[in-house]
Amino acid sequence: MGGPAGSTTRQEQERSRVTRQKLMAAAIDVLVEQGWAGATTGAIAERAGVSRGACQHHFPTRAALVAAAVEHVFHQQVEEIMRRAKGLPESRRRVEPLLNLLSEVHAGPLFMAATHLWVAAVADAELKALLLPLQQQVGREMHRLTLQLLGVDERDREVREAVRATLDLLRGLALANLLHDDTARRRKVLAHQARTLEALLLSKRAPQGPAPRS
Numbered sequence: 001m002g003g004p005a006g007s008t009t010r011q012e013q014e015r016s017r018v019t020r021q022k023l024m025a026a027a028i029d030v031l032v033e034q035g036w037a038g039a040t041t042g043a044i045a046e047r048a049g050v051s052r053g054a055c056q057h058h059f060p061t062r063a064a065l066v067a068a069a070v071e072h073v074f075h076q077q078v079e080e081i082m083r084r085a086k087g088l089p090e091s092r093r094r095v096e097p098l099l100n101l102l103s104e105v106h107a108g109p110l111f112m113a114a115t116h117l118w119v120a121a122v123a124d125a126e127l128k129a130l131l132l133p134l135q136q137q138v139g140r141e142m143h144r145l146t147l148q149l150l151g152v153d154e155r156d157r158e159v160r161e162a163v164r165a166t167l168d169l170l171r172g173l174a175l176a177n178l179l180h181d182d183t184a185r186r187r188k189v190l191a192h193q194a195r196t197l198e199a200l201l202l203s204k205r206a207p208q209g210p211a212p213r214s
Contacts, residue, residue: 020058022048024069031066031113036120039066066117067130073110074138078145081105085149095201096194098149099166103190106174115178142167152201162200166193 026048030039041062045055059065084101088094114135121128146163147154154160173186 016058019048019050019054020068021072022050023055023058023065024072027066027069028073028109028113031069031116032109035116039116041065061126063124063127063130066113066127067134070110070114070117070131071134071138073113074141077105077108077110078141081145081149088149093198095150095198096191098146099170099190099194099197100187102146102167103170103173103186106170107177111171111174112178115175139167150197150201152204156204159200159204162197166197169193 023044026044027039030044030047034043039062041055042052044062044065045052048055055065059068081101085098088097088101117127117131118135121131143160143164144154146167147160150163152159152163169189173182173189176182177186
């Protein structure tokens with residue numbers, strides 16, 4: 001049976017968890033609003049409502065904080081995608097609404113924050129060292145998730161390449177959307193890509209005819 005010491009430890013762990021989440025959320029907000037130059041440890045701590053010392057206790061460097069924030073928000077995005085994907089049709093006509101869903105998530109605050117970080121990482125070795133493996137992890141996870149939601153065989157090389165190209169397209173569209181609302185054109189591009197992807201997936205699922213006689 002846990003005593004007062006155990007209860008105190010749990011409370012401290014909970015306070016620590018809440019503080020970390022506040023800092024990570026604040027890091028994304030400040031990055032979106034002020035970019036890497038404005039996302040100082042002090043600005044993030046102030047937005048989170050914690051002291052600079054508390055911020056540095058949890059995250060010794062600014063780069064460590066923003067990398068943790070990107071990873072945290074990405075996992076939140078995955079949860080959002082999975083939740084919203086439950087409402088998509090089960091037929092092959094789910095491809096276009098799925099691409100629209102992925103596009104909406106790609107164009108969210110995390111993408112804008114990550115864009116600031118990618119640019120800054122070009123000239124910041126510490127930030128680049130933290131972001132590169134994280135970006136690779138995020139890319140692999142998003143690719144795996146998309147294959148899963150499409151219900152396709154990841155062992156098929158052609159399907160894998162088509163999904164990879166689709167995700168590259170989504171990132172490009174999200175980048176174009178940073179300067180102005182590009183929703184109308186984005187919808188048209190995604191509808192075209194959905195038809196292309198549907199045709200490929202349909203050909204993969206089509207029953208094979210009898211083998212030709214020798």
